[in-house]
Amino acid sequence: MIAILAYLDYFSTGHQFTLVSIQWSTAFIGVREMQLVICGIIVALNTLGSFILASVCVPMAVLWNESLGSRVLRLAPESFVAKLGGAAALYVGYHAVVATSSAINAAVFRRHLMVWKIFAPRFMFSVPVFLVSTVVVLLLATGFAAMRVLRLGINVGNVRGLPVARDSGRV
Numbered sequence: 791m792i793a794i795l796a797y798l799d800y801f802s803t804g805h806q807f808t809l810v811s812i813q814w815s816t817a818f819i820g821v822r823e824m825q826l827v828i829c830g831i832i833v834a835l836n837t838l839g840s841f842i843l844a845s846v847c848v849p850m851a852v853l854w855n856e857s858l859g860s861r862v863l864r865l866a867p868e869s870f871v872a873k874l875g876g877a878a879a880l881y882v883g884y885h886a887v888v889a890t891s892s893a894i895n896a897a898v899f900r901r902h903l904m905v906w907k908i909f910a911p912r913f914m915f916s917v918p919v920f921l922v923s924t925v926v927v928l929l930l931a932t933g934f935a936a937m938r939v940l941r942l943g944i945n946v947g948n949v950r951g952l953p954v955a956r957d958s959g960r961v
Contacts, residue, residue: 796844845926
């Protein structure tokens with residue numbers, strides 16, 4: 791559902807799957823002169839911003855009804871990590887299916903009259919969306935899971951530090 795909302799946001803901001811419709815005027819927002827790298831990053835953020843925002847929402851959707859101090863999360867942090875991993879896998883899987891199907895369509899219709907108008911731009915767009923969504927979701931999901939597990943390890947009892955392994959060879 792979040793992935794479909796990302797596409798809705800993408801199209802509602804005036805974007806399309808054509809190279810002509812890339813909003814190049816956004817490259818010059820906030821810069822005084824043309825700087826290739828900074829302007830490219832700004833255009834990429836404008837184009838892929840809805841998918842980055844949706845990727846950020848995936849871990850938030852898992853945390854929606856969970857209190858961070860709840861007993862369930864303290865007693866079974868692996869269920870939290872499993873929920874987070876499942877949501878991330880579904881989101882990335884959806885984008886993988888879209889990217890794969892657009893690649894197959896571009897290959898099947900390579901001799902079609904409208905290949906450079908319809909199928910190739912769709913393929914060229916779905917691959918960066920897949921890569922950006924995968925990187926953002928995996929970084930956030932592992933970050934949320936690691937912080938949750940580390941916070942549980944830090945706050946066990948009255949101890950305020952991670953447990954240190956003791957050397958059993960000493961007397």
